[in-house]
Amino acid sequence: MSSKKNRLTIAAFLFVAVLIPVFIVISAKSQFGLDEMMGPELDAGFITTWPETVDGMLKVAEVTKDDLVYDLGCGDGRIVIAAAQKYGAKGVGIDLNPKRIEEANANARAAKVENLVQFRLGNFYKVDFSDATVVALYLPQTINYELRPILWKQLKVGSRVVSNESDMGPEWPAEKIEQVGTKTVYMWTITEEEKRKAALIPDRDDT
Incomplete structure (x- = not known):
């Protein structure tokens, strides 16, 4: 039982470890306008100048x-x-x-x-x-x-x-x-x- 619980804990940890970087990338894309980039030639996302x-x-x-x-x-x-x-x-x-x-x-x-x-x-x-x-x-x-x-x-x-x-x-x-x-x-x-x-x-x- 303990072994099964340990496997579930490890699986949950790995899931969170994978999910956090994905969330960070999505947040960064939203914050800096990188989701509007049109391909590899677009080197900079759109950030407004105050x-x-x-x-x-x-x-x-x-x-x-x-x-x-x-x-x-x-x-x-x-x-x-x-x-x-x-x-x-x-x-x-x-x-x-x-x-x-x-x-x-x-x-x-x-x-x-x-x-x-x-x-x-x-x-x-x-x-x-x-x-x-x-x-x-x-x-x-x-x-x-x-x-x-x-x-x-x-x-x-x-x-x-x-x-x-x-x-x-x-x-x-x-x-x-x-x-x-x-x-x-x-x-x-x-x-x-x-x-x-x-x-x-x-x-x-x-x-």
Whole structure:
């Protein structure tokens, strides 16, 4: 009898041990929007940027009406929409999720800035954003690291990159680091040094 009870106890323990990780994964997917990921190319789930953080990012990047702001992984479009509303800047948002693009376009119309911003369905590893004067990012640090050489190659000298929460590693120390509420905002300016480094890096193969 004792042996049977022990087997039942072990079975119950194993069931719970398997169930807990599954529950954690499901909870994480719900919390961070990862359940809307569309496949292996979608590297980052959709997490909204707080309004005060958006304002802080635009201020740290010193956005003006003369800028063209790109948001790589734009979600609902709030960063480029805010840049258009507050500074009269033009903007382009890139996202892999058609639902996010549809939502961003609706938000632009509601904010009456659809003449200043546009949203494109695409993989930001592959798109041409070389005309950007400001690039905004809210991405995991690992993706920032992958984007770093692409930013160096594509952006012109004097262009700025601003990131919420994630830095670019020791290879590219931030020019500015500012605390915005509970978030840390980083900013870099492309210089001739980055362009020289970019010339030595092989192109990324996404085929």
